[in-house]
Amino acid sequence: MNVSDFDYDVPEERIAQRPTAERSDSRLLTLDRDSGHVAHRRFAAITELLRPGDLLVVNDTRVLPARLFGRKPSGGRVELLLLSAREAPDEWDCLIRASHPPAPGARVELGEGLVGEIVARDEETWRVRLEAREGEVAERIEHLGHMPLPPYIKRDAEAAPAAEDRERYQTVFARRSGAVAAPTAGLHFSEELLERVTERGVELARLTLHVGLGTFRPVRVERVEEHRMHSERFDLPPALAEAIERTRARGGRVVATGTTVVRVLEHRARGEGRVDPGDGSCALFITPGFRFRVVDALITNFHLPRSTLLMLVSAFAGREPLLAAYREAVEREYRFFSYGDAMFIGDCP
Numbered sequence: 001m002n003v004s005d006f007d008y009d010v011p012e013e014r015i016a017q018r019p020t021a022e023r024s025d026s027r028l029l030t031l032d033r034d035s036g037h038v039a040h041r042r043f044a045a046i047t048e049l050l051r052p053g054d055l056l057v058v059n060d061t062r063v064l065p066a067r068l069f070g071r072k073p074s075g076g077r078v079e080l081l082l083l084s085a086r087e088a089p090d091e092w093d094c095l096i097r098a099s100h101p102p103a104p105g106a107r108v109e110l111g112e113g114l115v116g117e118i119v120a121r122d123e124e125t126w127r128v129r130l131e132a133r134e135g136e137v138a139e140r141i142e143h144l145g146h147m148p149l150p151p152y153i154k155r156d157a158e159a160a161p162a163a164e165d166r167e168r169y170q171t172v173f174a175r176r177s178g179a180v181a182a183p184t185a186g187l188h189f190s191e192e193l194l195e196r197v198t199e200r201g202v203e204l205a206r207l208t209l210h211v212g213l214g215t216f217r218p219v220r221v222e223r224v225e226e227h228r229m230h231s232e233r234f235d236l237p238p239a240l241a242e243a244i245e246r247t248r249a250r251g252g253r254v255v256a257t258g259t260t261v262v263r264v265l266e267h268r269a270r271g272e273g274r275v276d277p278g279d280g281s282c283a284l285f286i287t288p289g290f291r292f293r294v295v296d297a298l299i300t301n302f303h304l305p306r307s308t309l310l311m312l313v314s315a316f317a318g319r320e321p322l323l324a325a326y327r328e329a330v331e332r333e334y335r336f337f338s339y340g341d342a343m344f345i346g347d348c349p
Helices: 043-049 137-144 163-168 184-188 191-199 238-250 259-267 308-317 319-331
Strands: 027-032 038-042 055-059 061-063 067-071 077-085 091-098 107-111 114-121 126-132 176-179 203-209 232-236 254-257 278-282 297-301 342-346
Touching: 027 043, 027 319, 038 043, 038 319, 043 191, 043 342, 055 238, 055 259, 067 114, 077 107, 107 137, 114 137, 126 137, 184 297, 191 203, 203 238, 203 259, 232 259, 254 259, 259 278, 259 297, 259 308, 297 308, 308 319, 308 342
Parallel strands: 027 342, 055 203, 055 254, 061 176, 254 297
Antiparallel strands: 027 038, 067 077, 067 107, 077 091, 091 126, 107 114, 114 126, 203 232, 232 278, 297 342
């Protein structure tokens, strides 16, 4: 397959720059997996699509306010994006953006007593040791850091961290810190909507996948098979594996909230419809032709052209029906990408 097979046109004005006033105010396009039929609703109607006995699986990763801005010893501006913590205390693998990136040994002032010392540089990343003159490093990151919004969402980098983004680029079920991008399909759920879902007889279960740098990386090869998928840390608890067993026994569906959930469930698939609990790293690359063994329905956002996420959803829905639904969404002025609208793909009433 060619990466160009997963291309489509989306006008810039369709790219959502801010969230809706309320989480569940977003629109919901439904795509029946068997017939290809498309319908249009509001996300709050998800309660009509989920059935008693279904299992709704969410990703409870918490996004770090991982973008830090500061000054080099020369006075030049520098931006750090924290990617993942290392074993050494307060050491991080980072991306650095600056006109002339600082060399190992340089110290970067990040504000309010937080300092970053450049320890070493690898091919694409830097190793940085953070120090706080007062308090804990983690506290300083939480206070000073900006949410790591994707580059198509425009914000004033010099402005104070936006309170709206701190709240809304985070799911209401976020618990475990470690992601540098939100599992965006979950952003549409409010506490009230989750309560309505469970009152309907839908079981709720959680796993963790810490969304990493790969979310921002474009596919640079032309042939899909040549792409090297990024690896991300996950934890699939025994309670979720048991919930899936119960769901199969009662004839319910496993409904994945987002592509991150799909990747972990299918990575840990055992036989037909069951999973092995555990933790580790997931680098599963799902493309058309993949045989899904666990996931029966999918809640997802609209994804970037030529992206691995679009390829995964194409594998689940079928490439041609999915791209036809995307074209209809553009025509009907849906909002695209992280702060945009949602899709439900499965058997739809």
